[in-house]
Amino acid sequence: MYKKITISDYTRYVIIFIFVILFFFVLKLQVIEGEKYKDIAEKNIVRIQTIFPTRGEIYDRKYRPITLNKPSYNLYITPGKIVDREKVAKFVSSNFEKDISRIEKIIHDNRYRSYQDILLIQNIQFEKMVVASEQLNYFPSLLFKIEKLRDYSFANHFTGHTGRITEEEYKELRGNGYSINSNIGKTGLEKYYENILRGTNGQQVLQVDASGKNLDFFKHNLQKPPQRGADLILTIDNDLQEYVSLIFPKNYKGSIVVMDIKTGGILAYVSKPDFDPNIFTGGISTKRWNDILADPNKPMLDRIIHGTYPPGSVYKPILASLGLEEKVIDPNTKLTNCAGGMWFGNRYFKCWLEKGHGRLAVENAIKYSCDVFFYDLSTQFSLEQLNRYTKQNYISTRTGIDLPGERRGFFPSRKWYIDNYGKFVGILGHKVNLAIGQGEILVTPLQICAYYSALGNDGVWKQPHLLDKRIEVEKTYKNIVGEKQLPISEATLKLIQSSLYKTVNESYGTGTAASIGHIMVYGKTGSAENHMGKKTHSWFSGYAKCDKFEIGFDVFVENGGHGGSISAPIARKLINYYYGIME
């Protein structure tokens, strides 16, 4: 009799059918082809290998090298193949003069990475490699690889350096294609532009067994080539950088920044004392590292953006322009008579010139850098007004330069004084002190340089930067930076500019040591008292114009003495040199 097939029967047939298929393929894989797969499994034949890209190089504005890649012999260890841990560590440390405890630590930290090659030592001398190679067959866990390493052309603070990735960094970044052996930008441009410089990993599928037979799992796309990191073209001029580095007075600390006032591109970036970034590329020894850290002159400190200092008189044009903008004074207003100082309550504030300047209008007050004029002017403003206007001129606030860890500096507020000195703090005394760039105010040399460059650029403040363009594969990408307008009217700007010119070019101006015949030099001196030493910090900042080349500069010498006698002559030299090489 005909039996009706129900839905329930259909589903059961489908289920039977599905499981027969699955069973058949399990049978095929495990029983029929089992031996073949056992073989493949034992030999780890099918693997994906990562191909690391070449890091982008760094050049100056005329495509001269600043940071290149050079070949390096590196020693690796495979923890899973170590026969005798102590013997290996001893062999490595004696052959390559490394701390045995460091070698042992690397081996210990990576003991679970049995099948990975772990980087032990970078940048081994060729001769040492040859000697060690002869004994390598006693140590199957060791192998040499030729890889690329950074080579920095000169001592500086902006390129930064790369270094071996740390365990913490690796944990955070391994999803982004880093390996435990990766080098990664640690400071400076190397860190800031890490993502641009490093490039993109490539991959390669290995499917060839020991006898060289191709297993043919995959027919195509066996290689994804790595993409080289972008090359950075900086705004730095290597010639100027080298020259500026040479003219900085020996045995002094400080910095010199030179920038193109039209673009904000930095032409020279020198902080002294400096250090050679190449010391880090070979894996620095603990002793050397401790020596550098213990050096009282702090050679690692980038004084241009990581050091903050009282600006002294280079701050005065800001207060002058605030006075003019708020119409508290006009170009002809003469303030109180300078007789070498001024009383505020029961405290006498001295002018730097003991015999006094007499009564001055703003232009001459800047030219002679009269303190009393600015003491008096500051009484017309509240502390918050000063604070706000200072920051509107991008002083005591980050410039946003393309380097990591830029410091902000400091400008106190009323609340800060109350928090630190109690409710009855005399704000006036502090304010008067701030008027001449002394007291609690702290700035970075870069902020001062950017401010004076903006004065030279019709009040347009260009963001300071080091990267001019990056070259990726075949395309060039220009680094586009922001610009802002200083809170200053045209009339005020003209007046400030002319007083800066007179400071340098008229007799008895404080900056006459920077005067050069056919070049228009504008500048302001500063001699800032500080707690770091007896002598004042010596500042000279400004800008110079000749033909179409216009540069802003800041020369800062820690405890160098007077701005006019120490920093101004340095500025003169660098301007002379710059226009010499541009012609």
Add this chain to the structure above:
Amino acid sequence: MKRFDWTIFGLLVTLMVIGIVSIYTASSTRIADDFLFNNYYLKQFIWIIISMFILFLVIKIPNAVIDVSIFPVYIITTLLLIWVLFLPEIKGSHRWISLGLINFQPSEFAKLFTILTISKFISKPLLSDGQILLRAFTVTLVPIILVMLEPDLGTALTFLVILFSILLVSDLPKFYLILIVSPILSITFSFSIWIFIVYILLLTYLLYRSNLDKVIIGFVIALNTFIFFITPIFWNNLKDYQQNRILTFINPMRDPFGAGYQIIQSKIAIGSGGLLGKGFLMGTQKNMNFLPEHHTDFIFSVIGEEFGFFGCTFILLIYFLFLYKIAKSIRKIKWKEYRFVSVGILAYLTFQIFINIGMNLGIVPTTGIPLPFLSYGGSNLLINVTAIGFILKYLNERSIFA
């Protein structure tokens, strides 16, 4: 609990116990003679306890309460599917909602509640064929489109399987199913004219045998021929990467760095297990971490490597008995809506088991579909066990409707 189906329940518990053991070994790593263990197996155990609680809750809740809450919950899951699209990507897709300690995929919940909602809507009396089709399609297409946007092609296919299986057991004339399925097949076969001609001839024969009106037959054939001609045009208008994505889905070997690599490693792991396996915790391929996530989607490969052919056969057997028993029992559920639900659940579980094991064996495309009851994963386990709870509930209560 007189009519409680202890066989289905017993097989379910067996599967979950196997799951715990597999997760325990899959998430361990052997280093020399030491083992490192992740606590996934403990988390899974807690999820099993929670799921069991929900299972009995489902059995105890009165049908009236479930009946009124089905559609609102369906709406909520749909809203969650929309919300998840606005959350940040995790591993390249918007599938997960993270609640601190636990992450869950709203699409898991959507599957179950789509089954319940379709069944409820099309089991109403006196519906015309058109109404049934319209309701079933609307309810399914919303989650399908949202899931495609995540993008999660595997889950989208699961919804299609659910829809098709429920329509198959509904009162809808089978002709409509041919109408639905034939265009999909036409797209698939449109790459070879000869296969397409054979297919069209078969289709014509099938329609002819169904004693249909000649006009309708003519319409279906014309529609399919039209699709045959239009598919290549569509295909050529796709962007390269879109074509690549589809081709890689069909043939993972095109992508040796992603899906293809995983499948090869899974095949090597299973194949090298041989007849007897390498032993509990001793899988070398697993220990070298060739496969990521082997405690979730690729857990079958760990079982295959460590327990070998006998282990795999045992697991296939348990799954088979489990599904077969459910398929056999569905006949006893007389109430239309509940039978639809049960068939939907059965189809969805069968599909997932087939796709996951098939993927591990390298015979079906790679999708992010886990192995029901065995893979690690809270929301997935919870939904699968709850689904079985519904079947057990209906079997339990069948006397009322018989």
